[in-house]
Amino acid sequence: xxxxxxxxxxxxxxxxxxxxxxxxMQKEIVGEDNxxxxxxxxxxxxxxxxxxxxxxxxxxxxSLKVHAYTSAHGCLHARKQVAKNLSERSKDTIRAENIFxxxxxxxxxxxxxxxxxxxxxEVLLIAPYFAEYPVYAGYNGVKTVVVEADRETFQINFEDxxxxxxxxxxxxxxxxxxxxxxxxYSAETLKKLASILKExxxxxxxxxYIIADEPYRELVYDGVDVPYLPFIxxxxxxxxxxxxxxxxxxxxxxxxxxxxxxxxxQQLYYAIAGAARTLGHVCAPSLMQWAIxxxxxxxxxxxxxNNNRNKLYKELSEMGYRCIKPMGAFxxxxxxxxxNSLAFCEVAKQENLLLVPCDDFGCPGYMRxxxxxxxxxxxxxxxxxxxxxxxxx
Amino acid sequence: xxxxxxxxxxxxxxxxxxxxxxxxMQKEIVGEDNxxxxxxxxxxxxxxxxxxxxxxxxxxxxSLKVHAYTSAHGCLHARKQVAKNLSERSKDTIRAENIFxxxxxxxxxxxxxxxxxxxxxEVLLIAPYFAEYPVYAGYNGVKTVVVEADRETFQINFEDxxxxxxxxxxxxxxxxxxxxxxxxYSAETLKKLASILKExxxxxxxxxYIIADEPYRELVYDGVDVPYLPFIxxxxxxxxxxxxxxxxxxxxxxxxxxxxxxxxxQQLYYAIAGAARTLGHVCAPSLMQWAIxxxxxxxxxxxxxNNNRNKLYKELSEMGYRCIKPMGAFxxxxxxxxxNSLAFCEVAKQENLLLVPCDDFGCPGYMRxxxxxxxxxxxxxxxxxxxxxxxxx
Numbered sequence: 001x002x003x004x005x006x007x008x009x010x011x012x013x014x015x016x017x018x019x020x021x022x023x024x025m026q027k028e029i030v031g032e033d034n035x036x037x038x039x040x041x042x043x044x045x046x047x048x049x050x051x052x053x054x055x056x057x058x059x060x061x062x063s064l065k066v067h068a069y070t071s072a073h074g075c076l077h078a079r080k081q082v083a084k085n086l087s088e089r090s091k092d093t094i095r096a097e098n099i100f101x102x103x104x105x106x107x108x109x110x111x112x113x114x115x116x117x118x119x120x121x122e123v124l125l126i127a128p129y130f131a132e133y134p135v136y137a138g139y140n141g142v143k144t145v146v147v148e149a150d151r152e153t154f155q156i157n158f159e160d161x162x163x164x165x166x167x168x169x170x171x172x173x174x175x176x177x178x179x180x181x182x183x184x185y186s187a188e189t190l191k192k193l194a195s196i197l198k199e200x201x202x203x204x205x206x207x208x209y210i211i212a213d214e215p216y217r218e219l220v221y222d223g224v225d226v227p228y229l230p231f232i233x234x235x236x237x238x239x240x241x242x243x244x245x246x247x248x249x250x251x252x253x254x255x256x257x258x259x260x261x262x263x264x265x266q267q268l269y270y271a272i273a274g275a276a277r278t279l280g281h282v283c284a285p286s287l288m289q290w291a292i293x294x295x296x297x298x299x300x301x302x303x304x305x306n307n308n309r310n311k312l313y314k315e316l317s318e319m320g321y322r323c324i325k326p327m328g329a330f331x332x333x334x335x336x337x338x339x340n341s342l343a344f345c346e347v348a349k350q351e352n353l354l355l356v357p358c359d360d361f362g363c364p365g366y367m368r369x370x371x372x373x374x375x376x377x378x379x380x381x382x383x384x385x386x387x388x389x390x391x392x393x
Numbered sequence: 394x395x396x397x398x399x400x401x402x403x404x405x406x407x408x409x410x411x412x413x414x415x416x417x418m419q420k421e422i423v424g425e426d427n428x429x430x431x432x433x434x435x436x437x438x439x440x441x442x443x444x445x446x447x448x449x450x451x452x453x454x455x456s457l458k459v460h461a462y463t464s465a466h467g468c469l470h471a472r473k474q475v476a477k478n479l480s481e482r483s484k485d486t487i488r489a490e491n492i493f494x495x496x497x498x499x500x501x502x503x504x505x506x507x508x509x510x511x512x513x514x515e516v517l518l519i520a521p522y523f524a525e526y527p528v529y530a531g532y533n534g535v536k537t538v539v540v541e542a543d544r545e546t547f548q549i550n551f552e553d554x555x556x557x558x559x560x561x562x563x564x565x566x567x568x569x570x571x572x573x574x575x576x577x578y579s580a581e582t583l584k585k586l587a588s589i590l591k592e593x594x595x596x597x598x599x600x601x602y603i604i605a606d607e608p609y610r611e612l613v614y615d616g617v618d619v620p621y622l623p624f625i626x627x628x629x630x631x632x633x634x635x636x637x638x639x640x641x642x643x644x645x646x647x648x649x650x651x652x653x654x655x656x657x658x659q660q661l662y663y664a665i666a667g668a669a670r671t672l673g674h675v676c677a678p679s680l681m682q683w684a685i686x687x688x689x690x691x692x693x694x695x696x697x698x699n700n701n702r703n704k705l706y707k708e709l710s711e712m713g714y715r716c717i718k719p720m721g722a723f724x725x726x727x728x729x730x731x732x733n734s735l736a737f738c739e740v741a742k743q744e745n746l747l748l749v750p751c752d753d754f755g756c757p758g759y760m761r762x763x764x765x766x767x768x769x770x771x772x773x774x775x776x777x778x779x780x781x782x783x784x785x786x
Contacts, residue, residue, distance in 0.1 A: 001563060001599040002657060002664045003510050003534075009667030017465060024464075042461045052452050059445050067641040068435045071417075072410060103496050103645065107673030117396050132670075139671035141396075170394060206394040248460040250679025252496065252645070264395060271395045274402030277525075278532035279672045280500030286643025288678070 009139070014131055015360045016040055023354050035352045036381035038369035041179070041330060043247035045301055045372070051246060054294045055287060066290045070283045073273060074101030074255070078293035085296035086257065090228040098259055100272055101284035103252040105215050105241035107276065109173070110136045112211045112237050112256060114275035115268055116170040117141035123211075124164055124172035126156055127362030128333070130179050130213070142170070149363050154183040154324055154333070156193055165200040171209040172197065176226065177216040180361050180368035181333045182309075182326020184220060187227045194233035207235045207263045215241040215254070216329035218300050221309060224327045234261035237268070242292060244330070244372075245300045253288040305330045308371040308378050315382055319389055330372035333358065337392040341367050347391055351384035402532070407524055408753045409433055416747050428745045429774035431762035434572070434723060436640035438694055438765070444639060447687045448680060459683045463676040466666060467494030467648070471686035478689035479650065483621040491652055493665055494677035496645040498608050498634035500669065502566070503529045505604045505630050505649060507668035508661055509563040510534035516604075517557055517565035519549055520755030521726070523572050523606070535563070542756050547576040547717055547726070549586055558593040564602040565590065569619065570609040573754050573761035574726045575702075575719020577613060580620045587626035600628045600656045608634040608647070609722035611693050614702060617720045627654035630661070635685060637723070637765075638693045646681040698723045701764040701771050708775055712782055723765035726751065730785040734760050740784055744777035 013021070016039055023037040058066045073079070079096035086094040102108040113123060113136060121142045125133050127149040137144045145164050150157040174193070176185040185193075193210075201208045210233055217226045217240075229236040241254030256272055258265050283289075312332060313323050322335040334355070336344040341357035341364055348355050348367075358366035371378075406414070409432055416430040451459045466472070472489035479487040495501040506516060506529060514535045518526050520542040530537045538557050543550040567586070569578040578586075586603075594601045603626055610619045610633075622629040634647030649665055651658050676682075705725060706716050715728040727748070729737040734750035734757055741748050741760075751759035764771075 001509065001511050002660050003508055003668070006508050006510075006667035006671070007660055007664040009670050010663035010665065011667070013465075014670075020462075021464060040462060044457070046456045047460050052456065055452055056449050059448055063439045063445065064437070064640075067440050067643050069413075069433060069642045071414060072406075103673070103678075104675055106675050110671075110673040115396055115399050116394065117399075118394050135670055136673065247457075248679075249462045250460050250676055250682075252675065252678050267395050267400055270403035271400040272403065274399035274404070275396070277402050277407075277528055278399070278503075280496070280503040280529065282497055282499050282645065283643055285496075285645050285678045285681070286641075287680075289643075 009135065016131065016356055019354050019356060026352060030352060033380065035354065036377060036384050037354045038373060039354045039356055041244065041370050041372055042249060043244060043372045044374050045247050045304055047247045048295070048298050050295050050298060051291055054291045058287060058290055066287045068286060070286050070289060072276065072281065072283055074099060074284055075286070075289050078289040081293040081296045082255065092228065092230060092259060094257060094259065098257050100256045100258070100269065101289055102254050102256060102276065103281065103284055104243060104254045105213060105239050106132065106136065107279055107281060108239040108241070108254050108256045109211060109213055110140055110279060111272045111275040112239065113137050113142050113171070114140050114278065115271035116209060118170065120168045121170040122166060122168040123170060124161070125362065126172070126174065128154070128178070128180050128358055128366070129173065129362050130175060131360035133173055146362050154178070154181045155185060155189045158192060158196060161196060165208070167204045169200065169204065169208050171211050173211045173213055174229070175213040177220060177328025179216065179329055180331045180358055181324055182329045182331045183324065184224050184226055184328040187225070190227055190229065190232045197233060209262070210236040212236050212238045214238055215244045218245045219302055219305065219330060220328040221302070221306050222327065226328065230259045230261050235263050237262065246298060251285060251288050253284055253292060304375060305371055307375055308373060311378055312369065312371060316385060319386055320393065321389060330370060332369050332371055333366050334369065336365055336367055337389050339365055341365055344388070348384070348388045351387050353381060353384040353388060402528065409524065409749055412747050412749060419745060423745060426773065428747065429770060429777050430747045431766060432747045432749055434637065434763050434765055435642060436637060436765045437767050438640050438697055440640045441688070441691050443688050443691060444684055447684045451680060451683055459680045461679060463679050463682060465669065465674065465676055467492065467677055468679070468682050471682040474686040474689045475648065485621065485623060485652060487650060487652065491650050493649045493651070493662065494682055495647050495649060495669065496674065496677050497636060497647045498606060498632050499525065499529065500672055500674060501632040501647050501649045502604060502606055503533055503672060504665045504668040505632065506530050506535050506564070507533050507671065508664035509602060511563065513561045514563040515559060515561040517554070517562060518755065519565070519567065521547070521571070521573050521751055521759070522566065522755050523568060524753035526566055539755050547571070547574045548578060548582045551585060551589060554589060558601070560597045562593065562597065562601050564604050566604045566606055567622070568606040570613060570721025572609065572722055573724050573751055574717055575722045575724045576717065577617050577619055577721040580618070583620055583622065583625045590626060602655070603629040605629050605631045607631055608637045611638045612695055612698065612723060613721040614695070614699050615720065619721065623652045623654050628656050630655065639691060644678060644681050646677055646685060697768060698764055700768055701766060704771055705762065705764060709778060712779055713786065714782060719764070723763060725762050725764055726759050727762065729758055729760055730782050732758055734758055737781070741777070741781045744780050746774060746777040746781055
């Protein structure tokens with residue numbers, strides 16, 4: 001008498017997690033240095049020193065305060081500081097009341113989805129998309145509908161998008177810089193998206209919200225711009241996490257920002273809070289809230305990611321791989337030699353080279369590599385990449 | 394087009410949270426020292442120094458490791474250490490494989506509930522029960538059925554329990570030491586419970602699991618014993634949180650322990666992992682996992698809670714309140730003078746005395762006070778308690 005769906009979800013694990021666990025096991029067998037684990041997005045850059053200093057100071061001097069329950073939506077000080085910084089970055093006016101702190105981006109996105117989960121609700125995913133979105137939506141009362149990938153530019157396939165909007169469309173998840181492609185949607189793409197969604201909303205008689213999953217928004221290369229979405233499309237709910245930008249994915253700290261311009265924003269804020277409650281959210285980890293509060297202005301150090309991106313793009317291209325040049329995040333997508341990503345990832349695995357097939361990202365035929373690894377591992381991995389592709393040449 | 398149920402849940406808040414927020418506002422108006430906030434279970438004892446030292450050491454020396462993603466079920470080191478300590482405390486054999494780390498007890502309990510949420514599933518709650526249980530169960534696919542309180546001893550009303558077991562009973566939540574009553578279920582009570590559940594399970598043809606919510610198990614007074622439940626009833630899933638025992642409720646760190654003796658334990662472990670995934674669980678806060686790993690042997694300092702318990706029990710009894718003497722946790726239940734707890738709590742609020750009515754705990758006519766407050770506030774609050782009861786004398 002066990003829920004079979006839950007059992008299946010726990011047994012199966014995500015493809016990334018599966019590979020991550022395999023990598024840890026394999027390292028114990030063949031040695032740490034002989035496994036080239038490009039599976040998970042675990043930042044290889046240290047947490048900024050300012051954060052560490054703030055945490056140590058809080059631990060020494062504010063012990064009772066920093067470990068106590070905060071309000072469910074987060075402590076006022078942290079919400080104020082984050083709102084202030086977000087206002088400066090965006091030139092929008094964000095107040096503490098717009099911020100709801102969460103245990104990272106995953107429950108933030110799920111809370112938005114549950115808040116919008118009316119009968120027959122549908123959420124659009126733009127391929128390629130983060131492989132856990134179908135779990136977030138599908139097991140929280142919403143049907144997912146996939147907008148096929150634009151395999152030329154990896155921007156948005158607007159022809160398919162138009163076809164996929166229905167009377168039940170409640171939201172679309174927009175993830176730019178994108179995981180897995182590393183592509184940043186241009187202002188032009190986002191304006192066109194906004195115009196289609198606006199038209200669609202008017203036609204179906206209710207707003208289609210953008211759920212903007214933005215953990216990578218500060219991780220961009222060559223000075224590329226990540227437009228602030230609510231200025232382009234007001235019905236945007238921003239889900240953010242400090243996992244990537246401040247190198248603390250294990251700490252589970254993020255937020256939802258519901259800007260004033262969003263239709264029924266206050267009602268949505270309540271619904272998101274209610275949804276979080278049903279997920280067992282009590283508050284976001286408190287020490288992290290306080291630590292973020294004093295460091296909201298920090299910017300990530302992307303040196304290593306950029307070096308890895310440049311090196312891998314150049315070297316793999318020279319070997320004959322077709323790579324999509326990433327402009328943000330710390331992933332790169334590669335076309336699978338031979339066309340079958342599952343098969344190629346198995347071949348790579350024989351060389352202890354761990355690549356994630358993009359089949360679960362809605363983009364079969366491609367593989368994802370994380371570039372947030374050590375420069376040393378990148379160097380060592382090259383011979384494995386060479387051996388793997390050699391089998392197809 | 395917003396989910397009305399979620400909106401309602403977010404608007405309403407729990408009675409405890411509502412009062413906690415009111416208290417914070419009121420303090421700004423009448424001054425910190427003039428509000429006697431007995432609402433929330435925020436420990437008033439500092440985090441043990443050992444934990445602080447471990448965290449500072451980890452921050453200085455293990456920065457990349459401690460903030461990284463761990464496995465979804467928790468890092469192996471922490472699971473091993475917790476399992477080792479749990480084995481020592483219980484004399485059971487608990488291995489790392491039995492432990493699934495969570496963001497506190499709330500998602501631990503919800504994950505167990507979702508794992509058992511088959512069609513028409515029912516979960517029994519023993520009144521008085523923690524007021525959020527109906528939210529955890531009711532919005533995660535399970536119907537809650539209340540076993541009425543035994544208002545004499547606040548142990549378990551077995552006559553009513555027998556009546557409430559149905560073919561759909563999947564689990565019963567057992568919370569001892571109990572929030573709100575502070576009562577610890579005796580070995581005799583638990584044995585009788587086990588025998589009824591065993592009989593019930595046989596009759597209905599499938600196990601009725603105990604979901605043991607045990608954040609207070611180390612917080613006991615006068616040397617009272619908290620029996621290890623799986624030895625009395627094998628089909629027990631233990632949900633634990635370090636919130637109370639190590640004074641870190643804001644940090645959201647806890648676990649589910651699925652002992653080997655539980656029927657279909659491995660299947661349940663998977664189902665709990667799958668359920669956690671649907672809640673947006675990625676891993677429990679990583680720094681806290683590592684900090685707990687090196688300090689699993691710690692025991693809470695209950696001096697202040699015990700002083701408050703003794704003082705409040707004595708003083709309030711002398712004033713004419715009927716108090717239930719707590720043997721564990723850091724709450725005390727008081728019969729509402731006049732019989733109407735909602736009305737009395739309003740009267741108390743006029744004196745800036747914040748008491749939680751037990752109506753949402755399935756026990757109208759009673760109020761809960763948290764004794765995890767400062768001794769100084771207890772002293773200052775006495776005149777307010779006196780004024781409040783005077784209106785009924």
